[in-house]
Amino acid sequence: MIFTPTLSTESELAQATTYAAWSRAAQKLDKRAGLQGWRDADESKHFDFRAIRARLERLQALSDVGDVRGMLFALNEGIHGNMDGMGHERLYQKARFGTKKVIEDYVAAVVDALHAIEKAKSISLEERRDFFRRAQHCYGRSALLMSGSGAFLFFHVGVVKALWSEGVLPSIMSGASGGSIVAAVVCTRRDAEVGTWLDSGVLATADRAVGPDGKHRRMAQEEVRERLAQMIPDVTFQEAYEISGRHLNVSVAPAEKHQNGRLLNAIASPNVLVREAVLASCAVPGVFPPVMLMARDARGRRVAYQPDRRWVDGSVTHDVPTKRLERLYGVNHHIVSQANPFALPFATDMRKQKAPLEAIQHASMMTFKAWLNANMTIFQKPLAMVPPLNSLANLTLSLINQDYTGDINIVRPAKFWSPTKLLSDLAQDEIDELIESGMRSTWPRVEMVRTQTAISRALEAILLRIDRRGDDGPGHRSRALKKAVR
Numbered sequence: 001m002i003f004t005p006t007l008s009t010e011s012e013l014a015q016a017t018t019y020a021a022w023s024r025a026a027q028k029l030d031k032r033a034g035l036q037g038w039r040d041a042d043e044s045k046h047f048d049f050r051a052i053r054a055r056l057e058r059l060q061a062l063s064d065v066g067d068v069r070g071m072l073f074a075l076n077e078g079i080h081g082n083m084d085g086m087g088h089e090r091l092y093q094k095a096r097f098g099t100k101k102v103i104e105d106y107v108a109a110v111v112d113a114l115h116a117i118e119k120a121k122s123i124s125l126e127e128r129r130d131f132f133r134r135a136q137h138c139y140g141r142s143a144l145l146m147s148g149s150g151a152f153l154f155f156h157v158g159v160v161k162a163l164w165s166e167g168v169l170p171s172i173m174s175g176a177s178g179g180s181i182v183a184a185v186v187c188t189r190r191d192a193e194v195g196t197w198l199d200s201g202v203l204a205t206a207d208r209a210v211g212p213d214g215k216h217r218r219m220a221q222e223e224v225r226e227r228l229a230q231m232i233p234d235v236t237f238q239e240a241y242e243i244s245g246r247h248l249n250v251s252v253a254p255a256e257k258h259q260n261g262r263l264l265n266a267i268a269s270p271n272v273l274v275r276e277a278v279l280a281s282c283a284v285p286g287v288f289p290p291v292m293l294m295a296r297d298a299r300g301r302r303v304a305y306q307p308d309r310r311w312v313d314g315s316v317t318h319d320v321p322t323k324r325l326e327r328l329y330g331v332n333h334h335i336v337s338q339a340n341p342f343a344l345p346f347a348t349d350m351r352k353q354k355a356p357l358e359a360i361q362h363a364s365m366m367t368f369k370a371w372l373n374a375n376m377t378i379f380q381k382p383l384a385m386v387p388p389l390n391s392l393a394n395l396t397l398s399l400i401n402q403d404y405t406g407d408i409n410i411v412r413p414a415k416f417w418s419p420t421k422l423l424s425d426l427a428q429d430e431i432d433e434l435i436e437s438g439m440r441s442t443w444p445r446v447e448m449v450r451t452q453t454a455i456s457r458a459l460e461a462i463l464l465r466i467d468r469r470g471d472d473g474p475g476h477r478s479r480a481l482k483k484a485v486r
Helices: 005-015 019-032 035-040 049-064 068-076 101-119 125-139 150-165 178-187 191-197 221-231 237-244 274-281 322-329 356-378 380-384 387-400 428-468 477-482
Strands: 141-146 172-176 247-254 262-264 294-296 302-304 311-313 331-338 408-411
Touching (some): 049 101, 068 125, 101 125, 101 428, 125 428, 141 150, 150 191, 150 428, 172 178, 172 274, 172 322, 178 191, 178 247, 178 274, 221 274, 237 247, 247 274, 262 322, 274 311, 331 428
Parallel strands (some): 172 247, 331 408
Antiparallel strands (some): 247 311, 294 302
């Protein structure tokens, strides 16, 4: 084999152990492939590059002369996600690292302008506060959604670790089943403590379940409960928000017929205890019994929450609850960490440019889903006469008819794992492999996340500083969440 600089850099990319090393190798490859020229050039058919360039130059000119009120006027003209198409997915599929420089420069200019407006004494506090609220409402927010995963939850750990290390982990997080464990671990701790809990040695306890043959076995529900007690403090969703400043959301599905799934959080269920919510979200139907949720009352006592209801695995109904997050938090940008082995065949990213074979596979899957739904309609009455089959059929339909992708998708690479491992304790080397896989799968998406969330993160940080000064004003959601609802 002839050794070339490109092969050497590809090796650096594969062997990188940190994002810094990976990004250096990625930039080298882009430069050798001539993609730096593509990044530097404004032209593209996928967005209105002339409009973005004009907006950038206008903000730069206003910044040069210190015209903060002019910046305010310019941003009031329009600040929203995917401005002039600059969020088009194809713009982030060309180069290994980053996108068009004009887009990155424009986003940076908007962020600088927001900070300048925040500090401007020439603009009244009321006017600034009103602007930032409107801007956040118009622009929207980002969230990280972690799918059901069973023992593959360590893939999510790797995803969170990569995003947190680069300072781009969203403050709004949701999880179903295994994903809810990772979300709860992060959202019940202060930011300075998160890094410690993302270490594999901390999450993988020494007292793992081992059978007589020396192999790791499936844990009983009480063992799962004990394990959760080691990782998640005994707090309510409201208390978790007050500790971390992050918005935790846990999906649970009803065990009874004619009930709807729930998304538990500090807005809809502030007094529900996080541990029981996570335990319910991990209660796989047919494997673990349904769980009754618990809450803390006005006297601080543990009491049953809706004692006539039982709940199971949240991924059954809402593996990726995009619509509910949109309604509750104004989320319009979804980062999905997808590790659900049952969902992966249906987790087709509609926005991704597909190779011919991928396009054929996608068309085949869509045909299969349509065929299955049609047959369920035809055999609805016969199946109703056999409850176990009817339940299984409804469960299958619920799984295949969900949407499993978002705006940015980080999908666990396809690799055969024994089905017996899905609900079992994993060996340390398997845990390390999943965490590394999650990190490596995230690294190619980091700059996309950074660029597409920079403005929303800036707005969120500014509004948080305003709230801490006690300037949140009437009707602002964050103050309502600072006081426990009893």
